[in-house]
Amino acid sequence: MTHVARFGQRTAVTAALVATVVAGAVLVAPQAADARTPQSPTHGAPRHGEPAGALLDRTELPAAFRTPATGRAYRVHYRSTDEHGAPDTVSGMVYLPKGKAPRGGWPVVAWDHGTVGISDACAPSVTGPDARAHTLFESWLSRGYAVAATDFEGLGTKGDHAYLAGRSAAHATADIVRAARHLDRGVGRRWALYGFSQGAGAALFTAAYGPRYAPELDFRGTAAAAPPTHWDQIIDMAGVNDPAAPANPYVALIVSGMATADRNITPDEYLTPRGMDVLDVARGGGCFADIFKAGEGLKNSDFRYDTPLNGAPAIADLLKRYAEPPLTHYRDPLLIVQGTADTTVPEVTSRQAVAALKAVGTRVTYSTYPGVEHSPLPVTAMDTVNAWLDRRLAR
Secondary structure (H helix, E strand, O other), rough: OHHHHOOOOHHHHHHHHHHHHHHHHOOOOOOOOOOOOOOOOOOOOOOOOOOOOOOEEEEEEHHHHHHOOOOEEEEEEEEEEOOOOOOEEEEEEEEOOOOOOOOOOOOEEEEEOOOOOOOOOHOOHHHHHOOHHHHHHHHHHOOOOEEEEEOOOOOOOOOOOOOOOOHHHHHHHHHHHHEEEEEEEEEEEEEEEEEEHHHHHHHHHHHHHHHHHHOOOOOEEEEEEEOOOOOHHHHHHHHOOOOOOOOOOOHHHHHHHHHHHOOOOOOOOOHHHHHHHHHHHHHHHHHHHHHHOOOOOOEHHHHOOOOOOOOOHHHHHHHHHHHHOOOOOOOOOOEEEEOOOOEEEEEEEHHHHHHHHHHOOOOOOEEOOOOOOOOOOOHHOOHHHHHHHHHOOOO
């Protein structure tokens, strides 16, 4: 079917997908399993009828992936739910502290990572945690918290990475906590979440939908470092709408991710042949630095069409539909941390998000870090975040 023929079906299909996703958010709780016995390794072809959060397999992580406070650590494959409400398989990492679990089990800190790329080769469970995550994991394990770190849908497993697709990311985050409880009986029900950049958006989606999606867990709240909100402003401030400005390779990742959320679009409706070359680098195993190198010297007019082909929605409209965290009332408290020198997620957008959340009664703590740019923020804010997590995860 051609792109033009598909366009007439966009509205009806999108409405059906939204209904499917909402219906998919009330799955049954995971069934009991032998917590210390791995499931058979069938992550390439999930078995029919397994609930979200079911553990499919586990493999011990190599020594280089561990931190000094690690007791045991595993790469896992587990069942989850995609953006459309269909079952899928996701990979990630689970770290357990040293020693015996306390009564009620180790509380869990889930980590939602920032942008690494869209190829399986870039998945954190494949490459190992970066220096930022290594520092954070060590701080949590030394506090007696288990750590559950999803790769997100399609990163490390078959299929395309659902980059920035919010509901998919929320499902993957909650389900790795479920999988961790199947992995070891010492993992408790209490959990909280810290996310950065791409992962901070995922964290806000998890805060919005996670408690309803996984009601058997005891969710305590979300910390988010530089969460992308107000996507129209982010895109405009990044110069994406200026044909003469340098091309931003993030756009290739965005349209690829949005194509997993909206099956009526394809990346070549947005990217020129030269832009598709950059996307091919990302799909072919190139990670963050490789993708940006591939886009060097290109202007937006070289890289993307000013108006999408075949009447496809504007990029900002796609992001608003699938990647804009809901700025509504959240049941559980939020901590948002933000660097004032951040040019990737400008501080003004986080300030506006906090004001909108407070206006509808969400309990939000907002901490800013003068002069701090995007990449260092999660570790710069670590003491603030950990003190907040300690309070939220206390009995």
